[in-house]
Amino acid sequence: MARIQVVTAITLNGFLPEPAGTLVSWVRNDRRGFPFWRERCSALILPHSILDLLCEKDNRVDSFTYLAEIIEPESVELLRGLFLYDLVDELVVYQLPFSAGQGISVLNTFRPQHWELHKTTSFSNGICRLIYRKSCKM
Numbered sequence: 001m002a003r004i005q006v007v008t009a010i011t012l013n014g015f016l017p018e019p020a021g022t023l024v025s026w027v028r029n030d031r032r033g034f035p036f037w038r039e040r041c042s043a044l045i046l047p048h049s050i051l052d053l054l055c056e057k058d059n060r061v062d063s064f065t066y067l068a069e070i071i072e073p074e075s076v077e078l079l080r081g082l083f084l085y086d087l088v089d090e091l092v093v094y095q096l097p098f099s100a101g102q103g104i105s106v107l108n109t110f111r112p113q114h115w116e117l118h119k120t121t122s123f124s125n126g127i128c129r130l131i132y133r134k135s136c137k138m
Contacts, residue, residue: 002060004045006079007037007092008070014107015100016073024071026125027094034069037092041067047078073104083110090133091115097126 009027011017017024027033038044042060045068068088070079082088091110115132122128 002042002056002062002064002066003089004066004068004082004087005037005041005090005092006068006070006082006088007034007094008079008106009094009096010106011096011098011100011103013099013101014105015103016071016076016106017096017098017100018103019072021096023096023098023125023127027096027127028071032121032123032129033094034071037067037069041065043067044069045078045082047075070106076104076106076109079106080109088134090118090131093130093132095128095130097128 009017009024029035042064043066045066068075068078068082070076088110114135116135117130118133119131120128
């Protein structure tokens with residue numbers, strides 16, 4: 001069965017960042033940001049393609065990886081749907097080194113008790129990449 005991976009960038013307090021910032025640009029464009037995951041995925045999940053995903057996922061080989069990028073406000077509903085149906089196998093969070101104070105919360109869409117921190121990476125610009133995988137204790 002195929003895997004589903006979600007990649008997102010959030011502020012320290014769990015909100016989507018403003019899209020115009022230099023750190024957001026780094027996450028979107030640097031080879032260690034979203035492009036790193038795009039190169040390794042088999043298909044991108046778009047907000048309107050979740051039904052196709054549900055029909056195809058079980059028929060794909062284990063090495064097939066779907067990728068959902070959550071950076072725009074419009075993509076948060078996709079994230080909620082993926083977590084609602086318990087489809088996500090791996091969550092990659094780029095933690096930006098500032099707080100937003102308000103905005104669209106990403107953290108309230110998933111239950112942290114179902115996830116284990118697998119790996120962390122810190123970058124010189126203050127961004128930290130956290131990779132979570134589903135806990136076996138679900």
